Amino acid sequence: MLEYITNYLNSNLTPGQAGNIFWAVVYILLIFAGVSAAVILMNWGERKALAHMQVRLGPMRVGPHGLLQPFADALKLLLKEDIAPSEADKMVFWVAPLIVVVTAFTTFIVVPFGQTHAVTDMNIGILFMLGVSSLGVLGIVTAGWASNSHFPLMGGLRSSAQMVSYEIAMGLAVISAVLMTSFSGVGPFGVGGEGTGSGTLSMIGIVQAQQAQHVWFVFKLFPLGLIAFGIFAIAMVAETNRAPFDLPEAESELVAGFHTEYSGFRWSLFFLAEYAAMVAVSSIAVTLWLGGWLRPFTYWLSGSGWDTAFSLFPGLTFLVLAGFTFFNTVRMPKHPALKIQTVGLGVFGAILGVVGLLLFVPGVRERIQDIYWFSIKVAVFMYLYIWYRGTFPRYRFDQLMKLGWKVLLPVGFGVLIATGLIGLSDQLLEWVKGVMHWA
């Protein structure tokens, strides 16, 4: 039994590949906890960051600087009365949020946080992710339908139309990236020498291809990689129904779109699924274009010295956060009512500091590298999501569809064709020469 568990630790495979069910379950639980933690952090982060962009403070009371706000919200939602419209289709009404949540979380099976840090590495990884996230549309449509009210219905229909349209653009961008994995050349403009390498759809394989080609795909065949990344970045915002594409849940027009009739825990499931989907598509973007778990400048700044330098980043991040927390603790007003908050904030800062110091320990340092870089890149995307919400007005529905079909789709096709042509350029050249020779 113990061997079963320790056996896996010595292998260099994901639990799925090693066939180790115990560790697979452990990883699943870790991912579940991690995504939930990410959602909670994202909730707090969104409210605070958005508030600061809007010249206000955001939650300040529920915990020092609102840190316990997400927990309070979760508790409130759990305890809220669960209202269902009397004419609603009970079964479908109950199932709709489940569909959305399940699909959002299932996509995380193949997300690689590190070389072997994924639950499993399917050889159709990216296809699996796109496919399962498309199933989420089903949940939204059923939610709109089951509510038996025309506001949610219109919201559900709009949302599904939007998601389907932008999936096509997403797919094209993804194909361009996958195409790039089949290049064997090295560097931003290298495509291949004698024939090309073997392409792969597996998520880990894609990152390994970026590692082998010594360049992140966002810089590959500049500007094609960048354009493909840009298309995906826009489409993923539309896919998750976030601003500026949040017309289906536009408060000022349709009250709340497809989740109007949901309250309490069911509503929180929708919102949980939305954030989880955001993390999932950001993971795709990070994996496909931003080098996944690779640290910056793997090739140009290589060597054990640089490795060690970059491996100090996780610890430093936490120490900076701890420092910031202590700074704010000192800035807290000296008022007896705020004593508990000040102490709490100090304790939080201390925990962050301890974690930071722990991350300096060499053994931990190496293990945590991959996970850290992956998480940091996803975190940047989360911040971008919040930034978009604070800045942009909402697109009108027909303009949204126009953007998806008339702008992103042609550009996506163009990028794909260009990538293909350039990728096969050596072979094409040979073919052309052959034709000329023959002629």
Add this chain to the structure above:
Amino acid sequence: MPDDAKGNDQPVSPAPSAKPAAEKPAAPSAPGAPAAAKPPMPAKPAGPVPEPWDAEMVRALKQRYGSGIKEASVYLGQKYVVVDSSIVLDILRGMRDDHQFDYCVDVTAVHYPKREQPFDLIWILYSFHKNERIRVKTLLADGQPAPSVFELWPTTDWLERECFDMFGIKFEGHPDLKRILLPDEWKGHPLRKEYGIIQQDNEWVNINLGIESGQ
């Protein structure tokens, strides 16, 4: 409550032409100010009085309609004509077409219950071209419908509905004359003088709000 006995009518000058008024050939935008506020006399302050308004337009109107134009005066710099209700639609149309009063500022009414024709219906018109504003006033009997000028100025759609709602003056030719500010089934027209200030339509309140009106 306003005391009607205090003389709530415009003093209709018996014969405007009898007064040797200053001739003003054109209708300038500068206010043809009547006598500025005279210093109050010990007995009673002699305030401004409406002066007769003599202009091209007025003379043409008088020539055409004769006695239909009951009065054309200037009071405190503001020009107005009082016309007979039978010709008022023609006059308004003429105002818009011939004299370029293309903007109807307001349509409103005043109720003088003790008068024979209790309603004063007033149209305030403005001409962008001449930068001039005039009022066209007509007197209506209770229950007498007024012509709607909706096809002349679409802005009067809601303005006439409000007059109907508040005073009960019906406008013939209005596309959809129904109450605008009060609920559709309300009884009574509030701005009439016999409608008390705390009066309510108790029936409507009873039916729709389910309460006894607190008044």
Add this chain to the structure above:
Amino acid sequence: MTDVTKSTTSFYEEDTGKTGTFLDANELILNMGPQHPSTHGVLRVILKLDGEKVLGTECIIGYLHRGVEKIAENRTYTMFNPYVDRMDYVAAVSNGLGYCEAVEKLLNIEAPPRANYIRVILTELNRIASHQLWLGTHALDIGAITPLFYTFRDREEILKIYEKFCGARLTTHAFRIGGCSYETYDGFEDNVKKFVKFVTPKIDEYEELLTTNRIWVERTKGVGILSGPDAIALGVTGPVLRAAGVKWDLRKAQPYACYKEFDFEIPIGENGDTYDRYLVRIAEMRQSLRIISQAVEKIPDGPIMAKVPKVIKPPVGEIYHSIEAPKGELGYFIVSDGSTQPYRVRVRPPSFVNLQALDKMVRGMLVADVVAVIGTLDIVLGEVDR
């Protein structure tokens, strides 16, 4: 404007949006009811839709009708003064200015120059405050949630000035018949000058967020077009008229208070769409700042109240006086019968008349545009319903 459906009473059944049997299957009646996040008050708009396209609208108003005109007949002239603030509660100072000037005209007196200058400064500040509120809420309806906070934060400074001047922020009752209510406080001029310096870059900030924002432009250009002749025929005034290309502003056409002495421009637009109305109002804010800077330099000394009799009893007569409120031409038609109480006060509300144009502007547009157009008309239900 014909009735969109057979009658409004049937809407109590139609509220759920189920299409009735007397309509085509293709049409949907959508009720943007009195409670809606973006109808700016209690306005009910019934939309007849074909999918997303609007075939017709009908506005039901009167939810905020308080009978102000009837009240006026039962109050003395001075007693009625605070009531006018409550109509367009966003721009209360302008309302007060219009009423006080109308009664002053009826009494044939003029406010002293110092009072006029103070009136102009406060009214122009009010115009800026009203436009700021408009900008914040209009942007919010279109989805940009941040400008709301910026404009409200900057509006606070104006409200602070009002509070120091007369004690109230919103319904100020700042003017009396014959002049101003109070003498300006110590540091009024400095405060106003500091405010002008404070808010000029802020208006640039609003523009930076919105004017060249591609999404904003796409949402507002070509939406809710109202041409010049249509606007004049519909009696629309204010920035809506000016955005349609008609260069007309009562402050220049028929100057009141002391506007003749200031040098400012009238911004106009070209196409009469929502984007032009936005640009016109932003430009108007800047022009107001210009007027305020000029006025605050040369406030003359002197009394702030004219010689008004203790008991105001205007002679028998009628008067119509209108001013350029932030929303359009606000007019007062006052009939006096020689007693201390007005015989009839008619308020010509700009928002009421502007709202009629909604139907024309919105035909053929999508549902999302209806919200944008209601926002761009800048209506305040207190004024629409009185």
